[in-house]
Amino acid sequence: MNEILLSILVFSPLLAVVVLAFTPSNQEQSLKWIGLFGTLLPLVLAIITFCQFDIGSSAIQLNEKINWISFTIAHTDSNVTMPIQYELGVNGLSLVLILLTSVVAVLAAIGSFTIKGQWKSYFIFFLLMEVGMLGVFASQNLFLFFIFFEMTLIPMFFLIGRWGYENKEKAAYSFLIYNGLGSAILLIVFVVLFMKTGTLNYGELANIFANGGSGLLDSVPGETFRLSILIALLLAFGVKLPIVPLHTWMLRVHVEAPPPVVMIHSGILLKIGAYGLITFGMGFFPAEFKRIAFSIAILGVVNLLYGAFIAIVQTDVKKVLAYSSVSHMGIVLIGLAALNDAGVQGAIFQVVSHGLISALLFFLVGVLYERTGTSYLKAYSGFVKTMPLASGVLVAAGLASLGLPGMSGFISELMSFLGLFQTKPIVAAVGTLGIILTAVYMLRAVMAITYGPLSAERGKLVDLNVREMVPAYVLLALIIAIGVYPDMLGMTIKSTLDSILSGFGG
Amino acid sequence: MELETIRSYDWGIMAPELIILGAATILSLADLLMPKKASRRYLAIFAFLGVACALVALFMQLDNGVISILADTYRFDSFSKAFKLLFLIGTGLILLLAFDDRKGERDEYRGEFYYLLLTALLGAMMMASSADMITLFVGLELLSLSSYIMAGLRKRDRQSNEAAFKYVVNGGISTAITLFGMSYIFGLTGETNLYAIQNALGDPTILQNQFLLVFAFLITFVGLSFKIATVPFQMWAPDVYHGAPIPVTAFLSVVSKAAGFVIMIRFLLVTFIAAPGVAEKPLLQEVQPYLAILAGASMIIGNLIALRQRNIKRMFAYSSIAQAGYILVPFAVISGLMFEAVWFYLLAYLFMNIGVFAIIQLVTAKSGSTDISSFAGLYRRSPWIAVCMTIFVLSLAGFPATAGFIGKFGIFMSALSTGAHYWLAGIMIATTVVSYFYYFNVIGQMFFRSEEEAGKVSIPGGVLTVTAVCVISTLVLGILPHTALEFFYNQFDLSQFFTPTK
């Protein structure tokens, strides 16, 4: 079982896809429930995987490796065979992200019950996207990574374009074009690596770049080469993350896509960028990463402040949250740029934490939108009165987002800054301005919704129902759990972190 | 030369060509003898059977080594096997497509169409399996002439007429230019056998006329680029693809284009492989930047102008210009992966593009318009067709899990293998992203728009088969590409490509 556990996990949503394909499209309830169960299966499997995982070891675990494609290249004197394998495996980091994915997917599936119409295709796309996301984190081969990476793109395009709001198509296209550009750069990078080294396996690549030798290379590729590859990676994942000024697509997506899709998008998809930067950028090119760390730190601070400043004046709560995502991804960059235990750990924490928090926030925005039909802050006021539970969770989520201790956001913020202050204190000090600004825009938005006088026409709003409570409470519970006892998460990623950081010379 | 020597050749090796020839002859006779009002549709089945037999014959010969007849005027080698396979499969699928082309029902020239399709195929096959300039030229012209006529066969249709005329004029000019270049190549070597030319060009004495040689190369290249519709000889393609009947468009964009690549690789590569250039470098390396620029320009022009198209056929015409630009890359950079990259991409392209045209035929026949809006709301009307179309389009756009992705991957690999052509890969990437606009526009029409027309699109058997085959192949090649690649590596030993038969 263990030999193919990961494959089963990654492809498990397909089971529900098949079932859905043969369910008549007018059976609303059964379609929704099948969709939900389709996401529960990977969750169960992810938990099983977690149980099988030995957190003490930094090695890639639960490996699967099958020969897949091999290219034979006619070289000057001999033919060289360059194999591409189907390789899955997890380390602490990817395991955590797989868990996050499967949890958020379940909750987003619950949130999807309010989707209007065409549930069949909706859930099919939804589940296909989950396959892509799980695969991205489980693959151990760049080729496979890329395939899964793109696999998230298409369903997302459909989910935005079909079930979104007014300007959904424009949003879908900008999503597609920006991410297409990013993945295109990624593809070039991967091919270049493949042609230079003859392998696409993470471990082998890291090894080659660390020690030189094997593969097609007689020597380790030059400094300029590595640096340009790293910058290309930064650019490619920068679109995903997103790094200012490559962020405009994300705003549109956050505004136009249906809330459960944004939960997934903001909760998981953006994290692929961070995952890629950590696994490939830092994993393969530690020395070069060190060289550009200062620029990354600057980028991080720019992201942080840029998003925060603009979020202050947004009138649409979705836009506030969208810019807040930009801002929070700046913290990931800040953590990575620190290049020490604290910083990188903080970045990873931020990845997870922001995944949970933004999923929660967007879930709540979805709830509000469903009840009021608008997302403009002006249209909201005093919801505590009629929706005390929703308001309470919203305030809690907002506080988590602005980094209140006891919630996950604080831990990641603390560690990221802790890290950066060690290496680049001045940049970090500028960045702390973001902590204040985050409070400003978050409170502004959250309090505009919950506090203040309740207008007459909002008198009949209904509070969270049982189905809506599940995602809200589960996410809040996770946020608080990590915030109260962060070592729970810290232990899982510790050995992976150590192995990444060993590339920087300890 | 004695009759004995002629007899001594293994003529059986020509079986696929002979089968096609026979089928074509029988078809033309049958068409002549059949009563006027009788439907010619079922001749398609016969033609299809002919192609199938040829395919079987080809498979039976797969294990043979290099066989040469009459000083390489017919040469059976791995290269010819590999590409004849593509031509046969492509033509077979197009025949099935034509079988269901309802629009052609009113024309009484269906019989001729099948016949011409087979002769065009024959021309293409000869282009693949000859190493003699004259045979190559005649094969090329056979393909061209048949295509001209096919394009204009729907002769009461003004667009068809105009397409055919534009095709023939541009074709004539390209023929003249190609020949003009060939005449110098012949003149500088005095040979028509490609390997003899290769030999002669390797001779240092050629250095006296190095510039003329390069000019001859470029002139020939530009002339041949007509067939593959790349810059600078690409402008005819949209008009012709637009005006021609859909099966013909499919043929032109797939088989004819593949044949163009075949002759390009066969003729230019074999002859010039050892030729010296102007400076120290070999000629092929010297012209590399120029070819790469042309490839890049094709991608840019094709993808850009496709953005503005409202007519679906025309859009895919521009798309095919861009695709040709991609396929040109491995040739332009002469990479060690050239054969498999080109072959695999052409194979993938065959399935995806024929699939696209199959669905275009289906959908436009229903709506009576080739405007892109006839795809609006297709998903609601016929979800499976929409899904198939999506797969094809995604494949053309190069998304993973489809054949197009693996093809593009191979092309990237070749672009970055020998002397990393980052800028070319960059153009390819950038234009690929641009292409998302129009490819996804089709998808957007199908999925996001509300339908303008009601009613399901019914799928006739032939198109169903074609679509099914294409979808399955696109996916299989995308997910399990090693099936095709291993077949390629096992069956085709392309080291024999550059060496003359002993």
Added chain:
Amino acid sequence: MSSLPLPVFLVLALILFCIGLFGALTKRNAVIVLISIELMLNAVNINLVAFSKYGPNPGITGQIFSLFTITVAAAEAAVGLAILFALYRNRRTVNVNEMDQLKR
């Protein structure tokens, strides 16, 4: 024996090729366009025949090549003209300028 160098033939061919090309690309009458293409092919034939005599490897091959070229050219002319007729029947014009229904 020869008093005429190879280049004179080649230059003649080149001149004719250029004239043909110019005609094919600028003349408005479709028939003339077709016939200009024939002129270009003729120029090629001069090349081939000249090379067949004065080339590095003189022999009959060039002449044979030119025979094939002539045949192909003739076939092409016939087909071209037939297409033109079909077009003319629908459009009532042989002006190349007016054949621009398909564009953009």
Added chain:
Amino acid sequence: MMQYAWLIPLMPLLSFILLLLLGKKLKEASAYVGIWLTAVPLVMSFIVFFGQWGGESYKAEGTWLTIGHAVITFGIEINPLNSLMLVIVSLVSFLVHLYSKGYMNGDERVPVFFAYLGLFTFAMLGLVMSPNLLQLYMFWELVGLGSFLLIGYYYFKPEARQAAKKAFIMTRIGDVGLFIGMILLFWQVGSFEFDDIFKAVASHEMTHAMITLTAILIFVGAIGKSGQLPLHTWLPDAMEGPTPVSALIHAATMVAAGVYLVATMYPLFAASTAALTTVAVVGGVTAIFAASIGLMQKDIKRVLAYSTVSQLGYMMLALGSGGYVAGVFHLTTHAFFKALLFLAAGSVIHAVHTQDIEKMGGLYRKLKRTGPLFLIGALAISGFPLLSGFFSKDQILAATYEDGRFGLFWLAIIAAFFTAFYMFRLFFMVFTGEFRGAAKEVHESPGVMTFPMIVLGILAVLAGYVNTSWFGTFLSDYLGKGEVAPLASNHEPIWISVVATLVSLLGIFMAYLIYKKGSLSRDWLSRHLPSLSSVVYNKYYIDEVYHAVIVRGVRAFSYGWSLIDRYIVEGIVNGAVALVHWLAKLGSKCQNGQVQTYGAVAFVGLVLLLLIFAVSGGYFS
């Protein structure tokens, strides 16, 4: 007992959770949950306090987070200072809970109120028990949360919403200082533990500049929390919350956390003269500054709020002048008498339903218990001899004088005068003269409200005797046990007490003359110095300046950026797309349908190729 000390903060937390979950069902009864679950910690705090008195220190920690090789712990620590704080916090909290039972009677969101109180109490108790800086910081933020929630308790009032937001954001500005200081300390010391930090300071592992920097940064946190200049403006606004909250959070406990922070980190501050001077100057200036504003306010709670700011400034002044014990001492006494004042004010508000002192008057007769209690509080804060404030203020002045900060000393003297003056202005306006309000029936508050006030009143009188040069310096002896706390000497010149007493009596007398007797005109100042009086009345326009400069500035900056984001960043993208489309248009224009154009393009293309090759290949040369 010590090993169960961790239960102390958990009780209120339990109250918080219970009330959140079951509040709907418990309704009015939730008050009892809150009261009982603070009564238990009160008892335990006393046990711990006396245990500590007996010399028993305690520390327990567990791993919380691992960063590389650094292990960050979570736990509790009991030392003299924080066991004292425990008592103060749990006592005031308990009393406020009790008082709230009466004060909040009839409010439909009582469960939420008590839940928030529970959350705050939990956080405050956790704060004082923290063994390391990080944990302190976390609870520090959580008390801010409690404060934020309680200020915004009347969520439907836009002012309350504004005030809550302002409180949170302004304290957060200070928190960032603390945050940075904490992180810098971590990298200097490799740990967040107080003990390690002090060890590092003592062993000179840190450079002097770094010590000063971190100390000042930490002090910035204290500035935010304790409403010192220039981050004081939130505290008066925080009076939008229910009055018991003001008593608990914004008088006795949370705002004093800043003082507690400086006291806790005292070894760090003591190692840097610059840091101490900063603390002293900020404290002294704040004391006089806030007191002067208090002179002219018309809102009973705002007067008290400015008084709080001013008194906190005193404490800071004490700490900055080396008066560690004096500061903590004043913190203790202030907790009692200021809580008393607030509760009494609450009782008044409860009775007359207004906060405007212009609409009160003559209430002494009507509120038989509140009146005297308020008087006690006012006397205590004014430094009336033999009441608690007298002793503690005395020591502060002494410490300042001794430290040689004469300027600050005289400022403090003037502030003392102001304090006496405005407190009695308040007293006379509210409790004497004629009733000027609209309310018909004015009743004394119920026993559940007056009982806590009585307790506090007693403490306000007696608390001063725990540390006097006459009866014994119990407090300094006790705090002195903590090996790190330096002692203030007791050799104060006697004239300081005399001057202080005289000054406060003068203040009371002046207030009497103006507001009771009317022998001096009330609007003397505003007539003779109109500009000065309006500046003071408008709190030196600081709110307005902040709003105009910072709030507007940030908003304008943000707006500008969002325009840049929308038009330039997006514009570039749109421009690129437009360019692509323009090129496409151009390209498709070339496709003009003319077959000869197509051929011409091909041919010209060919010629260009040849030409370029020829030229670059050196063909013509």
Added chain:
Amino acid sequence: MTGEMIAFFILALVAICGGVFMIHSENVVHMVVSLIFTFLSIAGIYILLSAEFVAVVQVLIYSGAITIIMLFGIMLTKHDPKSEKRIAKSRILAVGTGVVAFFIIMFLAINKLSFKQQDVELYVHNVKKIGIELYSKYVIPFELTSILLLVALIGAVVLAKKDESEEMNEHE
């Protein structure tokens, strides 16, 4: 100057003049007729190049067949002589420049082209030699050409013939 040379120059002059006249003329029939001269003189050039058979074929096919069908084509279609005047100047300019540049480049390349003379008596048994080569070595392209011609035949018939339905329409 040998007779051969004179012959060449005359022939070349006629050929070029025919071409130039074709370009210059505005009357379509004149154009075709002028090209006949060109084709004929090219046949003469072939003779100079000892390719008698090709010359004959040239006369038969070009001067004969092709020119005649082209004339038929002209006769069967309507012509508007004025149309020649509406030529886009820009294109003429572009093509003209291109042609001149092409000419110069190629001219420079072929101007000095010469190979070591080898004595081959191509004119001896010219037809026989061609026949032998054609039917032995080039039999495959030869046969292919036959198919090509067949295709052209069928295609020309199919495309050019008037449909019955169309005729009926016209009669009505």
